[in-house]
Amino acid sequence: MSQHSYQPQEIKRREDKSIRARMLISCPDRAGIVAAVSQFLYEQGANIVQSDQYTMDPEGGMFFMRIEFDLQDLEKRLSSLQEDFTRVSDRFSMRWSIFRAVRRKRIAIFVSKEDHCLLELLWQWQAGDLDADISMVISNHNDMRGLVESFGIPYHHVPVTAETKLEAEAKQRELTAGKIDVIVLARYMQIISPKFIEQYHNRIINIHHSFLPAFVGGKPYQQAYDRGVKLIGATAHYVTDELDGGPIIEQDIQRVSHRDNVNELKRIGRHIERIVLARAVKWHVEDRLLVYQNKTVAFV
Numbered sequence: 001m002s003q004h005s006y007q008p009q010e011i012k013r014r015e016d017k018s019i020r021a022r023m024l025i026s027c028p029d030r031a032g033i034v035a036a037v038s039q040f041l042y043e044q045g046a047n048i049v050q051s052d053q054y055t056m057d058p059e060g061g062m063f064f065m066r067i068e069f070d071l072q073d074l075e076k077r078l079s080s081l082q083e084d085f086t087r088v089s090d091r092f093s094m095r096w097s098i099f100r101a102v103r104r105k106r107i108a109i110f111v112s113k114e115d116h117c118l119l120e121l122l123w124q125w126q127a128g129d130l131d132a133d134i135s136m137v138i139s140n141h142n143d144m145r146g147l148v149e150s151f152g153i154p155y156h157h158v159p160v161t162a163e164t165k166l167e168a169e170a171k172q173r174e175l176t177a178g179k180i181d182v183i184v185l186a187r188y189m190q191i192i193s194p195k196f197i198e199q200y201h202n203r204i205i206n207i208h209h210s211f212l213p214a215f216v217g218g219k220p221y222q223q224a225y226d227r228g229v230k231l232i233g234a235t236a237h238y239v240t241d242e243l244d245g246g247p248i249i250e251q252d253i254q255r256v257s258h259r260d261n262v263n264e265l266k267r268i269g270r271h272i273e274r275i276v277l278a279r280a281v282k283w284h285v286e287d288r289l290l291v292y293q294n295k296t297v298a299f300v
Contacts, residue, residue: 017100017101017102018074018075018102019070019071019072019073019074020049020068020069020070020074020100020101020102021068021069021070021071021074021078021098021099021100021101022066022067022068022098022099022101022286022287023037023065023066023067023068023069023096023097023098023099024065024066024096024097024099024287024290025037025063025064025065025066025067025089025094025095025096026062026063026064026065026094026095026096026290026292026297027062027063027089027092027093027094027095027096028060028061028062028063028092028093029055029056029057029058029059029060029061029062029063030063030092032092033063033065033092034051034053034065036088036091036092037065037067037088038051040084040085040088041067041069041071044071044077044081044084045071045072046069046070046071047069047070047071048067048068048069049068049069049070050066050067050068051065051066051067051068052065052066052067052299053065053066054297054299062292064290064292064297064299066287066288066290066299068101074100075100078098078100081098082098085098097287099287104131104132104133104285105132105133105181105182105284105285106132106133106135106179106180106181106182107121107132107133107134107135107180107181107182107183107184107281107285108135108136108137108138108175108176108179108180108182108183108184109121109134109136109137109138109183109184109186110137110138110139110172110183110184110185110186110188110190111137111138111139111144111186111187111188112139112140112141112187112188112189112190113141113143113189114187114270115143115144115147116187116270116271116273116274117186117187117207117273117274117277117278118137118144118147118148118186118187119147119274120274120275120277120278121134121184121186121277121278121281122134122147122148122151122153124278124282125151126151129282130278130281130282130285131282131285131286132182132281132285134151134153135153135154135179135180136153136154136155136156136175136176136179136180137153137154137155137156138156138158138172138175138176139155139156139157139158139188140157140158140159140160140168140188140189140190141157141159142157145157156175158171158172158175160190165190169192169193169196172196173196173199180200181203182200182203182204182205182281182284182285183200183203183204183205184204184205184277184281185204185205185206185207185239186207186277187207187273188206191243192204192239194241197239197240197241202238202247202291203238203284204238204239205236205237205238205239205249205277205280205281205284206236206237206238206239206244206246207234207235207236207273207276207277207280208234208235208237208244208273209221209232209233209234209235209269209273210232210233210234210235210251210253211223211224211229211232215227221262221265221266221269222262224265225260225261225262225265228258229256230255230256230257231253231254231255231256232253232254232256232265232268232269232272233251233252233253233254233272233276234251234252234269234272234273234275234276234277235248235250235251235276236248236249236250236251236276236277236279236280236281237249237280238291238296240294245294246294247291247294247295247296248295248296249279249280249283249284249289249296249298250276250279250280250283250298251276252272252275252276253272254268254271254272256268283298283300288300
């Protein structure tokens with residue numbers, strides 16, 4: 001056996017992403033979009049390594065594109081590349097963004113008392129499977145402090161009551177201002193205000209059981225058990241002013257039967273929630289999502 005062995009996460013961390021960029025595009029569909037983008041990147045000396053596109057309707061619908069490319073001296077050339085690309089984007093009425101792959105997104109995780117979704121994100125981050133930095137965890141309870149700090153991640157306890165909600169949110173905004181790219185609500189059992197949501201438009205991801213809106217309110221698994229459901233699941237979505245009504249990112253389900261009691265339904269539900277949320281976060285930080293109206297296009 002070789003004296004030198006490398007773990008998969010070590011190999012991932014050694015990859016050179018300094019020349020890799022991702023471009024997201026949405027625009028009205030018409031002929032020539034792919035050709036124009038490809039020709040532009042070719043003229044810039046870029047090498048396209050992955051390209052995905054989707055059209056809602058070739059006759060007057062919307063067109064979406066995600067393209068990854070390598071370009072030498074990307075950091076120095078990015079500003080001029082963006083400026084030059086406006087000639088293409090203006091011609092096709094594009095909304096577009098370019099992200100450097102080396103620039104890892106900074107995550108703040110909000111959590112209450114349930115730890116399953118938080119743990120999944122921490123494990124994936126520790127293993128190198130989540131290409132982002134978990135900058136902080138914010139909770140309205142102190143229960144998770146020891147767990148989070150064992151990963152070397154700052155933990156902020158911000159209590160929330162009906163009387164202190166505005167003060168608590170002001171503290172949360174102070175903690176995250178200028179330091180965070182995306183917020184993940186990992187079973188955070190508080191409603192986020194419209195003002196906070198506006199500040200992080202399409203950058204707050206939530207997870208909930210997929211019984212909604214069938215089983216609203218408390219004890220959804222008890223309600224589901226009483227109705228004898230045959231499928232349970234979870235939904236990850238962007239947060240909007242409409243409670244649990246934002247653009248859906250990912251969903252999954254598992255079949256259950258009359259043999260599963262309430263505790264078993266909860267166990268199965270927790271497993272689905274953690275996997276679905278982790279997928280949604282991974283796709284977001286890898287710039288795989290485009291939002292149009294109240295839907296997402298996920299290039300995965």
